[in-house]
Amino acid sequence: MSVGQYESVVDMAVLLTNAYQLGDMINQSVEVAEYLYWKERMEQNAEVDRLVREFARKKELFEETERFGHFHPDYHRAKDEVMAVQAQLDAIDEVARFKEAEKALDELLHGLSEVIAHAVSDTIKVPGNDPLPSKGCGSGGCSGGCSSCS
Secondary structure (H helix, E strand, O other): OOOOHHHHHHHHHHHHHHHHHHHHHHHOOOOHHHHHHHHHHHHHHHHHHHHHHHHHHHHHHHHHHOOOOOHHHHHHHHHHHHHHHHHHHHHHHHHHHHHHHHHHHHHHHHHHHHHHHHOOOOOOOOOOOOOOOOOOOOOOOOOOOOOOOO
């Protein structure tokens, strides 16, 4: 093993140790504590459990009609039933607070990912969980150098 390869192995060991330390710090954060608390509260709620099972059944029926789209005679009814159960779930305090905690934890993790990526290079793109990401600036790695920013 050459000196350069040895240094690379040592650097990787230090990097991994620091990554595990960062993971431990994240696990001790308020965001993780809130997420775990509301996840447990949500899982212990019998009404949430009942509605989750009902949602799964309604969603399965909707997916069957969805294969034919608007042409299926039960498509709109099945879609409305899924949305109604989802609204019932969203109205439960434990579910709403869990979703808030989940979003806060996601934002923390995404922010850390950006810091790490940009410490390497300003042009590294950092994907997010946004199902409809914006184009150009703000889409992950823009540092003012893309054509949208100029």
